[in-house]
Amino acid sequence: MSPKTLYDKIWDAHVVSEDSDGTCLLYIDRHLVHEVTSPQAFEGLRMAGRKVRAPEKTIAVPDHNVPTTLGRENPDQMPEDSRIQVAALDTNAKEFGIHYYPVTDVRQGIVHIVGPEQGWTLPGMTVVCGDSHTATHGAFGALAHGIGTSEVEHVLATQTLIQKKSKNMKVEITGKLRPGVTAKDITLAVIGATGTAGGTGYVIEYCGEAIRDLSMEGRMTVCNMAIEGGARAGLIAPDETTYEYVKGRPHAPKGAQWEAAMDWWKTLYTDEGAHFDKVVTLKGEEIEPVVTWGTSPEDVLPISAVVPAPESFKGGKVEAAKRALDYMGLTPGQKLTDIKIDTVFIGSCTNGRIEDLRAAAKIVEGKKIAINRAMVVPGSGLVRAQAEEEGLDKIFIDAGFEWRMAGCSMCLAMNPDQLSEGERCASTSNRNFEGRQGYKGRTHLVSPAMAAAAALTGHLTDVRELMTENA
Amino acid sequence: MEKFEKLAGIAAPMPLVNIDTDMIIPKVFLKTIKRSGLGVNLFDEMRYDRQGNEIPDFVLNQPQYRDAEILVAGDNFGCGSSREHAPWALKDFGIKSVISTSFADIFYNNCFKNGILPIVLPQEAVDVLMKDAEKGSNARMIVDLENQTVSTSEGESFAFEIDPFKKHCLMEGLDDIGLSLEKAPAIDAFEAQASQARPWV
Numbered sequence: 001m002s003p004k005t006l007y008d009k010i011w012d013a014h015v016v017s018e019d020s021d022g023t024c025l026l027y028i029d030r031h032l033v034h035e036v037t038s039p040q041a042f043e044g045l046r047m048a049g050r051k052v053r054a055p056e057k058t059i060a061v062p063d064h065n066v067p068t069t070l071g072r073e074n075p076d077q078m079p080e081d082s083r084i085q086v087a088a089l090d091t092n093a094k095e096f097g098i099h100y101y102p103v104t105d106v107r108q109g110i111v112h113i114v115g116p117e118q119g120w121t122l123p124g125m126t127v128v129c130g131d132s133h134t135a136t137h138g139a140f141g142a143l144a145h146g147i148g149t150s151e152v153e154h155v156l157a158t159q160t161l162i163q164k165k166s167k168n169m170k171v172e173i174t175g176k177l178r179p180g181v182t183a184k185d186i187t188l189a190v191i192g193a194t195g196t197a198g199g200t201g202y203v204i205e206y207c208g209e210a211i212r213d214l215s216m217e218g219r220m221t222v223c224n225m226a227i228e229g230g231a232r233a234g235l236i237a238p239d240e241t242t243y244e245y246v247k248g249r250p251h252a253p254k255g256a257q258w259e260a261a262m263d264w265w266k267t268l269y270t271d272e273g274a275h276f277d278k279v280v281t282l283k284g285e286e287i288e289p290v291v292t293w294g295t296s297p298e299d300v301l302p303i304s305a306v307v308p309a310p311e312s313f314k315g316g317k318v319e320a321a322k323r324a325l326d327y328m329g330l331t332p333g334q335k336l337t338d339i340k341i342d343t344v345f346i347g348s349c350t351n352g353r354i355e356d357l358r359a360a361a362k363i364v365e366g367k368k369i370a371i372n373r374a375m376v377v378p379g380s381g382l383v384r385a386q387a388e389e390e391g392l393d394k395i396f397i398d399a400g401f402e403w404r405m406a407g408c409s410m411c412l413a414m415n416p417d418q419l420s421e422g423e424r425c426a427s428t429s430n431r432n433f434e435g436r437q438g439y440k441g442r443t444h445l446v447s448p449a450m451a452a453a454a455a456l457t458g459h460l461t462d463v464r465e466l467m468t469e470n471a
Numbered sequence: 472m473e474k475f476e477k478l479a480g481i482a483a484p485m486p487l488v489n490i491d492t493d494m495i496i497p498k499v500f501l502k503t504i505k506r507s508g509l510g511v512n513l514f515d516e517m518r519y520d521r522q523g524n525e526i527p528d529f530v531l532n533q534p535q536y537r538d539a540e541i542l543v544a545g546d547n548f549g550c551g552s553s554r555e556h557a558p559w560a561l562k563d564f565g566i567k568s569v570i571s572t573s574f575a576d577i578f579y580n581n582c583f584k585n586g587i588l589p590i591v592l593p594q595e596a597v598d599v600l601m602k603d604a605e606k607g608s609n610a611r612m613i614v615d616l617e618n619q620t621v622s623t624s625e626g627e628s629f630a631f632e633i634d635p636f637k638k639h640c641l642m643e644g645l646d647d648i649g650l651s652l653e654k655a656p657a658i659d660a661f662e663a664q665a666s667q668a669r670p671w672v
Contacts, residue, residue, distance in 0.1 A: 013668075013669075016654065016657050016658055016661040017654055017657045019636065021634070021635050021636060023634070023636045025651060025654055025657065025658070027658070027661050027662075027665065029672050036501050036502075036554075037553065037554065037555065039504035040504065040505065040506050040555075043504070044648075048648070050648075050652075053658075057672075064501075065502065079502075081502035081503070082502055084502075084504060085502055085504060088504050122671070122672070124669075125672065130553060130555075131552075131553055132551065132552050132553040132577060145577075146553035146577050147553060147577065147580075148553055148554075148555035148558075148577060148580065148581035148584060149506075149555040150555060150581065150584035150585070151580070151581075151584070153648060154647065154648050154651065157648050157651075157652065158648065158651045158652060158654075158655075158658060159658065159662075160651055160654075160658060162636075162647055162650075162651060164634065196489055196547055196550055197489075197546060197547040197550070197573050197575075200547070200573055200574075200575065200576060201576070227577075230547065230550065230575060230576070231576075232576050253671030257670060257671040258671075260670070260671065261669070261671045264668075264669065296489045296491075298489075315488075315546075315594075316486060316487070316488035316545045316546055317488060319486070319487065319488075320487060320488045320489060320545075323487070412493075412498050412552075413498065414498045414499075414501065414502070421521075431491075431493070431551060431552075433491045433493040433494065433551060434493065434494060434516065435493060435494075435497055435516045436493050436498075439497075439516065439521070
């Protein structure tokens with residue numbers, strides 16, 4: 001038998017049928033649903049008189065619209081259109097009998113944080129959601145990707161997707177990361193190297209010592225942004241770190257089933273000699289803490305760099321860079337560390353987990369913020385509770401941060417957490433697109449530690465300088 | 472779904488690279504529970520000022536492009552969020568085909584579910600089509616799905632590749648949920664086998 005990649009193995013285990021042209025019906029093990037991209041899909045089912053084929057494999061949670069302020073269970077806190085969307089999810093979850101974590105449930109949070117936390121996401125699964133950051137779940141060695149609303153409806157009705165296989169891409173991060181460099185820096189550095197379309201048509205497998213050394217949470221951060229590199233999905237082969245994270249979670253297998261699952265999971269790795277269509281290698285020790293300067297996640301530079309000149313790019317990127325600098329209010333040659341920040345946002349499906357909050361709290365502890373607004377939005381109610389148990393909430397509040405309830409919040413600003421025109425934010429989220437965090441808002445993507453550092457100094461800052469101070 | 476017929480229409484040039492789905496339809500318009508009515512907000516933040524007045528420079532506000540049915544766009548069109556509101560807004564505006572050197576994967580798939588044909592062509596071909604689109608409403612571009620060609624107003628023609636199944640569904644206006652449900656016995660069989668092999672799922 002010819003050697004297979006991890007992607008090949010998961011794919012092969014889920015093919016329901018294959019047509020002569022290679023079009024497959026792929027079985028979906030987990031379908032995650034949120035309020036924004038699902039109402040039209042449920043409505044479609046209703047109109048056609050169809051049912052949800054596998055409600056026990058379908059999990060819904062409101063996250064995009066929900067306010068993150070206390071007392072949010074009061075519907076008056078939401079504008080009417082948001083309230084209608086959340087109410088529609090409530091109704092649809094009940095009517096179609098799917099698992100549901102309402103806003104009043106402590107387990108509510110960002111769908112990509114809730115799935116792994118509750119043990120819904122397991123190695124070797126196929127996982128989809130009407131959300132591009134479904135790539136997050138690839139950290140478990142699950143084939144996970146975002147889909148549109150029509151495909152949400154397709155999965156609800158058939159528990160399958162019509163798919164053609166993508167190509168295999170290997171992204172290897174060799175060696176060790178240096179202090180102050182995190183999973184976020186890895187994933188941004190990869191996009192900086194490959195571009196936002198570098199992964200188009202591929203499923204990426206991340207590997208190498210620096211990836212193996214990451215915790216599950218770090219691995220989720222890396223895979224989360226695979227989509228920002230254009231890839232259909234990102235994968236990391238499961239190992240002891242994965243099994244340890246999964247074991248004991250509410251929906252993880254138990255007893256004999258656990259043993260059976262482990263037997264299969266241990267076969268989920270890329271065979272020696274398996275073919276990759278594209279290989280990218282970065283040296284872990286060469287990655288620095290990075291920031292984005294523009295309006296595309298590929299606009300990545302080490303914090304020690306300066307704002308680039310548009311002429312340094314080629315083709316259509318020259319005009320795009322001009323537009324980006326104008327939008328961002330930056331001048332070529334300006335030191336990135338001289339860029340003043342108005343706001344800091346720590347949260348999102350990229351960096352809203354407990355380790356992210358710990359990393360930020362470590363920088364912030366005993367200090368005060370030098371900016372007007374800094375927010376911490378835990379990724380789930382359980383992350384929030386865990387942080388409070390560890391006293392992180394107090395560290396943040398004492399430093400001047402707002403301590404919020406769980407949700408997507410300012411990552412995409414569908415709820416009231418938004419930037420105003422011209423407001424500049426160091427953000428741990430995943431997209432720096434024009435208008436993403438609010439109309440004419442300006443976003444610099446960074447790691448949680450770098451966001452914390454910017455909050456303390458009031459400008460983009462190399463977190464390693466603050467770490468030396470602490471030492 | 473409406474069948475995709477041969478299209479002869481006005482093409483609007485949007486040479487900017489990495490046009491993301493947040494640009495195509497900003498999140499404030501995602502709070503709808505319907506698929507229709509989004510055309511008026513297509514490219515909202517590029518198209519209108521804060522007071523809701525049209526920005527005259529923006530291509531779709533120019534008189535010659537108001538009835539555009541084709542977009543010729545820069546690389547990596549439709550990157551970012553999976554929101555199907557992006558093709559819904561394009562469709563509602565009247566765009567039936569988008570031409571670029573590359574598309575983001577999810578957006579590309581979403582187009583086919585809504586009767587929009589995304590066409591991938593090499594840079595040189597897109598450059599020629601972009602120039603043709605810049606001529607305005609006198610220049611009708613022709614998209615021929617059956618023969619897989621795009622032709623400029625001057626008759627220069629470029630062949631494009633498309634997945635045969637996607638082409639078939641678009642030409643016939645097929646509902647792929649209906650098609651997949653015809654395979655219910657295969658899905659049943661898969662589930663029976665998988666529940667033995669991986670009972671923990």
